[in-house]
Amino acid sequence: MNRLWYLIGVLLVLAGLVHLGVFVVDGGPWEGAVSWRKPFTFGVSFGLSVLTLTWVAQFVRLRARPLLVGAFAVASTLEVALITLQAWRGVPSHFNMETAFDTAVARTLAAGGGVLVAIGIVMTIAAFRPDPDLAPSTRLAVRAGFATLLAAMAFGAVMIARGVVAVVTGDQQLAYTVATALKPAHAIFMHGVLLLPALSWLLSRTLPSEGSRVRWIRLATWLYVATATAVSALALAGIEPVSPSTASVLCAGAVSGLAIASLMLGRLKGSSRRAPAPRGSLT
Secondary structure: OHHHHHHHHHHHHHHHHHHHHHHHHHOOOOOOOOOOHHHHHHHHHHHHHHHHHHHHHHHOOOOOHHHHHHHHHHHHHHHHHHHHHHHHHOOOOOOOOOOHHHHHHHHHHHHHHHHHHHHHHHHHHHHOOOOOOOOHHHHHHHHHHHHHHHHHHHHHHHHHHHHHHHHHOOOHHHHHHHHHOOHHHHHHHHOHHHHHHHHHHHHHOOOOOHHHHHHHHHHHHHHHHHHHHHHHHHHHHOOOOOOHHHHHHHHHHHHHHHHHHHHHHHHHHOOOOOOOOOOOOOO
């Protein structure tokens, strides 16, 4: 089934890129609850998340792994589909309670987000279980990646909660403002689960010493966490060098871009230096 989940991930990324093209042609605002930016960013981000979880899940011992990965892919597809639908209708997707249909969409999005958080928690717990067959560097990268994913989901949950509170108290416009403030924090933590395992995969093809790999992964983890924490602190303090939406795109793009570069470099280096390693060396 992994091929199906990979295909879904690719299609979601392509759907996001198509809407970037729509934005370029059609114009309209980049910010705001109604913009082509939303289907673009959600499509690419959810697509990368599906691709990442499908790949990284192979390093997690869990009987229900195929079921969880499939549920994650389906929930992600539903989220992107509903956000895209509302964008084409010209109405907000989140916190929109104007009509019965819009309310159903908003509640479905919230429920889908809950499913994604639950899957993330289960996968993170499983990642921290002992696995002697997994290379230490890979184990560290996977655990740190899932931990940062949970941090991203926590920020996302806070964003949704703040928006819902604003809607319930009668200020729907405020919901879009308070929810977007934490976008940079949510975005920069979101793709660490791709970045750190990808770096481990690169190191497995370039460094013969497992001890050196562990030290590099440890250093990369601390640098990543420090950077993400700084960005999150600025977001919490309301300091905005650029708009939250632009900052979130830059953060997510930087993290996922580094990860993709690591995977590409690892593939290029794989034919030259490769040392025998236990399962989990990502060779």
